[in-house]
Amino acid sequence: MRKVKLSAVIDHGVLILGSLFMMLPLLMLLQMTTIPDTEIIRTGPSLTVGDQFDDNFNKAMFEASGFSGENTGLSMLKNSFILGIGFAVGKIVIGMMAAYAIVYFRLRFATFAFWLIFTTLLLPLEVRILPSYEVVQWLGMLNTYQGLIIPLIASATATFFFRQFFRSVPEELVEAARIDGAGPVKFFIDILVPLSRTMIAAMFIIMFVYGWNQYLWPTMITTDEDMYTLVRGIKQIVQVLEGAVVPEFGRSNVLALIAVIPPVLVVVFFQSWFVKGLTESDK
Amino acid sequence: MAQVTFDTIGKTYPNGFEALKPTSFGIEPGEFAVLVGPSGCGKSTLLRMVAGLEEITSGELSIAGRVVNDVDPADRDIAMVFQNYALYPHMTVRRNIGYGLKNRGTSKQEIAAKVDEAASLLNLRDYLDRKPSQLSGGQRQRVAMGRAIVRDPALFLFDEPLSNLDAKLRNQMRIEIKALQRRLGVTSIYVTHDQVEAMTMADRIIVMNEGRIEQIGTPSEVYHSPATEFVASFMGAPPMNLMPAELDGGQVRLFGATIGETTHTGDVRAGVRPEDFLPDPEGTLMMNVEIIEELGAHRLLHGTLGDTSVTVQVNNENGAGVGPIKLSIKPGAACLFDRKSGQRL
Amino acid sequence: MKRAGFDTLSLPVLLLLPQLVIIAVFFYWPTIVALQSSFYLQDPFGFGSTFVGLQNYADLFSSREYRKIAWFTVTFSILVTFFSLAIALVLAVKADKVLRGAKTYRTLLMWVYAVAPPVAGFIAVIMFNQSWGPLTEFFGLFGHTYMVGVNFNDTAFAMILASVWKQVPVNFIFFLSGLQSIPRSVREAAMIDNRSATSRFWDVTFPLLAPTGFFLLIINITYSLFDTFGIVDTVVKGEPGNNPMTLVYKVYVDGFRGNDLGGSSAQSVILMVLVLALTIFQFRLIERRIHYT
Structure with missing residues (x-):
């Protein structure tokens, strides 16, 4: 018989405990979407799996909550995707362009531009949230996707990340390309962008999750219910639950789950890229 | 073929x-010129100036009679092989080799034909659809060569x-590159810090040190008649022995033995190649051997002559042992050098 | 700059332009406005503002409420940082050690990274539901009637628990990657030099992880200060009242709900100084870290 080491048992025990700590809250949420709300009010979450999921799912996805009747789960899901993808793509495109200009061109004001851009790393949006709101209001961008996305892009994380990466690309590559007759545009499109594929993927995952999970900014910028994202909608869910006679836990939990599932799937499926992007972005 | x-x-x-x-200085059409020197001597800078990757701050550079100071690298009719090969990692060997032609607007058929031709020349036919990461070091080196060859350039530039x-692959590639250059007859400038590479490959060697050219000459000239003490000690392994010599009324004496004549005045050093010492029972030089290095075909004796450390190369049949040995000089x-300037007299 | 960069002028300017315009409009402008309005007293009905110098700051520092919130924020940050780092370190060390199922554990332990903070807060609200929340029942076993949103400490605990839960995965990922980047040869040398796994951990692994740990320390403090906004807001159900809140939440409450623009801006500026100090500290650490490797 194989000898089972005590230390291995402890290791696995700790890891299983940790995994449960992480998993249980979500499993509880899931269980509550399958039982009638009346049962929740009586007993709360339990170990039985009910048959109400379809019903709750339909309510959450296609029936409007709130006042204007426009923020169904589906419309919030759409808005979340627009925010997540719009933010990620915008940030990557703008960041790559700026990083390319800084690393690959002889520019007299490159150092100045560099500092101008990288100062933005020092202060998060939260410390200038009110004036930012006023600027967006002044520009007439409240309740628009531009107003939602562009101010969030005003931080140089992606630029910094791509700058680091471009600097690690061997010098000789651009020299070889120049001898091969590639100008700056050709070099960028033919060589640098294809070379950055993994980095772009990693950045995309991190930025998508970051954009999707934005809360404070959408809470301020979107007051029209048809502009709500799922994460923004959580605020409303909590308030509605508070005031209701028979709180619709089933439906709100489905919404919370839908708010969680897309970014979680992205992170789980593209784990290696995501981890690489995350751990290398600080160097 | 172009003159530079x-x-x-x-x-x-x-x-x-x-x-x-x-x-x-000039490089003749079809010549294989090697720039050699220690790191930081300016040899790479010089090469990169020829390539157009480094700005020329004074003077005029012409390739095939055309002044190219302000010409873009792509338009200088040159090709360059880099130290780390600089292959495009995301492109196949075929696309790597053809990329420069594509940018020149060469037709697809012509690119395909030229890539095939270069691939056969370099034994790369079976690897055309691989990515650089799937190739060995030697194969990558060949792809880099291929990329240079397809351009039919007037001038090849090699940067280490x-x-x-x-080591083994290096010896093999050394011969391959040299043979290829001979066959194609393209003027080449080759940068290295390895004096063996310089000696074996060059038609002419350009020895550089601290941003200066110390000597230009054939391998034999550079080896046997070094222009400066620097060249004497840089070229050749083990290097030339440099020893203080005395002047006695036009006679040059080394540890008492007369080795030449000069009209020079001032301090003088004598340089003798390790193989130019001969074990000689009649010899007047008395060396004290401390260590013997067995190298198969010959031996190296390390020890002192007077107060100076010297290395002497002797034949295999010579049964020299540790201890005193009498030597003479061929x-x-x-060679005699001025002590102050390091210049050869 | 690459030594053989391109010399064109118009292209790089064009490439930089979008980034520069966006940060000018949405970073520099708001930041300057925040700095400026922190010296002004805004009329509550919107009829202009008067310059009051440092009055807004003086009011803040003499406000008992603000001091209380600042104190809570510090306690909150320390607890969240400590527990999420400690739990993550233990899990990372174990996950690095086990041979079977390492990948599964890794996935199970990191997916929460993708959960939005307000959802974490929402889950906490459910778990601490007054009448049937599983954690409320658990505390009931010890005779404690748990009341989120009513009892200050109960609410604070729920916030901390949710914040730790949400932050463990990031720390876990960094610690694990830090552990995996310790060269095999170093571990093998340590195994030859020292037979006790525990002292090997403290003598070799832990010091080698220290740079990662310092870096994470800053990340976690920043997280506790700013990114927990969503958790705080959902746990207090948007009703600050007497509930615990963090400094960032107070900026939002005063500025957005209370229309005290000057006071809120002064608070923003205080936070800016705090973050600036943290970030500069972090950059210096990163510099040190490069020397370490």
């Missing part, structure tokens, strides 16, 4: 550092192309 002319070419960086002192290979083999 350097007319008082110099390089001073914006921070004032003078990487290359103004210098003039063999230094990333292991007639005419000793």
Whole structure:
């Protein structure tokens, strides 16, 4: 018989405990979407799996909550995707362009531009949230996707990340390309962008999750219910639950789950890229 | 085939550092010229100036009679092989080799034909659809060569192309590159810090040190008649032995033995190659051997002559052992240098 | 700059332009406005503002409420940082050690990274539901009637628990990657030099992880200060009242709900100084870290 080491048992025990700590809250949420709300009010979450999921799912996805009747789960899901993808793509495109200009061109004001851009790393949006709101209001961008996305892009994380990466690309590559007759545009499109594929993927995952999970900014910028994202909608869910006679836990939990599932799937499926992007972005 | 002319070419960086002192020389059509020197001597800067990757701050550079100071690298009719090969990692071997042609607007059929031709020349036919990461070091080296060849350039530039290979492969590629250059007859400038590479490959060697050219000459000239003490000690392994000599009324004496004549006055050093010492029972030089290095075909004796450490190369049949040994110097083999300037007398 | 960069002028300017315009409009402008309005007293009905110098700051520092919130924020940050780092370190060390199922554990332990903070807060609200929340029942076993949103400490605990839960995965990922980047040869040398696994951990692994740990320390403090906004807001159900809140939440409450623009801006500026100090500290650490490797 194989000898089972005590230390291995402890290791696995700790890891299983940790995994449960992480998993249980979500499993509880899931269980509550399958039982009638009346049962929740009586007993709360339990170990039985009910048959109400379809019903709750339909309510959450296609029936409007709130006042204007426009923020169904589906419309919030759409808005979340627009925010997540719009933010990620915008940030990557703008960041790559700026990083390319800084690393690959002889520019007299490159150092100045560099500092101008990288100062933005020092202060998060939260410390200038009110004036930012006023600027967006002044520009007439409240309740628009531009107003939602562009101010969030005003931080140089992606630029910094791509700058680091471009600097690690061997010098000789651009020299070889120049001898091969590639100008700056050709070099960028033919060589640098294809070379950055993994980095772009990693950045995309991190930025998508970051954009999707934005809360404070959408809470301020979107007051029209048809502009709500799922994460923004959580605020409303909590308030509605508070005031209701028979709180619709089933439906709100489905919404919370839908708010969680897309970014979680992205992170789980593209784990290696995501981890690489995350751990290398600080160097 | 093109002639390359350097007319008082110099390089001073914006921070004032003078990487290359103004210098003039020419490289003949079809010649294989090797720039050799220790790191930081300016050899790579010089090469990169020829490639157009480094700005020329003074003087005029012409390739095939055309002044190219302000010509873009792509339009200089050159090809370059880099130390780390600089292959495009995301492109197949075929696309790597053809990329420069594609950018020139060469037709697809012509690119395909030229890539095939270069691939057969370099034994790369079976690897055309692989990515650089799937190739060995030697194969990558060949792809880099292929990329240079398809352009049919007037001038090949090599920037330490063999230094990333292991010793055995290096010897093999050395011969391949030389043979290829012979066959194609393209003027070439080759940068290396390895004096063996310089000796074995060059038609002419250009020895550089601290931004200066110390000597230009055939391998034999550079080896046997070094222009300066630097060249004497840089070329050849083990290097030339440099020893203090005395002047006695026009006679040059080394530890009492007369080795030549000069009209020079001032301190003088004598340089003798390790193989130019001969074990000689009649010899007047008394060396004290401390260590013997067995190298198969010959032996190296390390020890002292007077107060100076010297290395002597002797034949295998010579049964020299540790302890004193009498030596003489091959007639005419000793070089004399001015102690102060390091210049050969 | 690459030594053989391109010399064109118009292209790089064009490339930089979008980034520069966006940060000018949405970073520099708001930041300057925040700095400026922190010296002004805004009329509550919107009829202009008067310059009051440092009055807004003086009011803040003399406000008992603000001091209380600042104190809570510090306690909150320390607890969240400590527990999420400690739990993550233990899990990372174990996950690095086990041979079977390492990948599964890794996935199970990191997916929460993708959960939005307000959802974490929402889950906490459910778990601490007054009448049937599983954690409320658990505390009931010890005779404690748990009341989120009513009892200050109960609410604070729920916030901390949710914040730790949400932050463990990031720390876990960094610690694990830090552990995996310790060269095999170093571990093998340590195994030859020292037979006790525990002292090997403290003598070799832990010091080698220290740079990662310092870096994470800053990340976690920043997280506790700013990114927990969503958790705080959902746990207090948007009703600050007497509930615990963090400094960032107070900026939002005063500025957005209370229309005290000057006071809120002064608070923003205080936070800016705090973050600036943290970030500069972090950059210096990163510099040190490069020397370490």
